[in-house]
Amino acid sequence: MRNYTAPFGYKYDMGKIVVDPHDCAVVKYIFELGSQGISLSRIGSLVAEKYSGIVFNKCKVSRILKDTRYLGQGIYERIIEETLFNKVADMQNGSSTKKSGYERAEVLRIKVPVVCPLCHLKMRRLHDTRNKCTERWKCMNPECNCSIDYADDDMIGELRAIVSNLKNLRIECHEDTVRRSIETARLESDIKAKLQSELFDIEQLRGEIIDLASRKYIDITDIGANQQRIADDIKFSDIADNYIEFINNNALSIDIESDRSITIVLKDGTKHRRTSTYGNSVVREREESNTYSSNQKFG
Numbered sequence: 208m209r210n211y212t213a214p215f216g217y218k219y220d221m222g223k224i225v226v227d228p229h230d231c232a233v234v235k236y237i238f239e240l241g242s243q244g245i246s247l248s249r250i251g252s253l254v255a256e257k258y259s260g261i262v263f264n265k266c267k268v269s270r271i272l273k274d275t276r277y278l279g280q281g282i283y284e285r286i287i288e289e290t291l292f293n294k295v296a297d298m299q300n301g302s303s304t305k306k307s308g309y310e311r312a313e314v315l316r317i318k319v320p321v322v323c324p325l326c327h328l329k330m331r332r333l334h335d336t337r338n339k340c341t342e343r344w345k346c347m348n349p350e351c352n353c354s355i356d357y358a359d360d361d362m363i364g365e366l367r368a369i370v371s372n373l374k375n376l377r378i379e380c381h382e383d384t385v386r387r388s389i390e391t392a393r394l395e396s397d398i399k400a401k402l403q404s405e406l407f408d409i410e411q412l413r414g415e416i417i418d419l420a421s422r423k424y425i426d427i428t429d430i431g432a433n434q435q436r437i438a439d440d441i442k443f444s445d446i447a448d449n450y451i452e453f454i455n456n457n458a459l460s461i462d463i464e465s466d467r468s469i470t471i472v473l474k475d476g477t478k479h480r481r482t483s484t485y486g487n488s489v490v491r492e493r494e495e496s497n498t499y500s501s502n503q504k505f506g
Contacts, residue, residue, distance in 0.1 A: 213227075
């Protein structure tokens with residue numbers, strides 16, 4: 208039986224404090240989740256799912272994430288590396304300085320449809336303080352009426368984790384897509400230069416403008432062009448901090464499953480989701496049929 212005078216993750220053995228292998232694994236799991244920006248309450252739920260018999264509320268999770276003894280102070284053997292501990296501390300400190308409505312405001316900034324797992328139509332967010340979970344997503348289809356409890360901070364944590372991990376993906380773009388993008392940019396630059404100089408042939412310029420509009424339309428509807436824009440955003444933008452902007456610019460939908468897992472469907476037809484809460488892996492799948500059009504799916 209565990210001696211509760213030792214911090215969680217340690218135990219007494221012959222009068223000496225040593226690492227408890229089982230509880231040590233739990234502590235490491237908590238820090239990994241914390242480093243992904245997942246909320247304290249959600250971390251507690253995930254721990255309970257992975258390790259039966261261990262129930263932590265958010266206060267207990269917070270105490271573990273702030274306990275410097277896990278760094279190996281004094282009689283305590285190191286469990287957590289300092290870089291990971293500091294990363295979690297920075298994220299927690301950043302969260303604590305935000306106002307209570309921050310996560311709610313972040314959710315409201317999402318412009319792409321959140322999709323029902325049953326009928327695949329659009330859902331809307333409802334806020335009701337009378338419920339234990341004050342936020343839920345309800346399908347707008349009256350014949351479906353699906354409803355899923357999903358706290359704002361949990362959803363934001365999931366979205367941030369998925370988008371942040373896109374930095375680890377290598378996206379290859381077709382050469383013809385890159386070439387078309389360069390030609391479009393060059394044509395647009397030429398048109399701007401002619402307009403500024405005021406020395407141009409009006410008929411020739413009209414033809415170039417029509418050509419530019421046609422090229423941009425092709426770029427918008429072309430999967431390869433969308434893939435190029437997504438790759439550029441991932442490479443050159445800070446998508447970890449600007450994940451909402453990335454989603455609004457590059458996603459077709461946010462799909463919520465019945466188990467509350469989330470999939471982000473991008474405009475290049477790929478789907479990204481967390482396949483495990485430990486290690487934050489992301490799956491990349493291509494929707495060959497490209498069925499996520501506004502008329503077909505969202506009504």
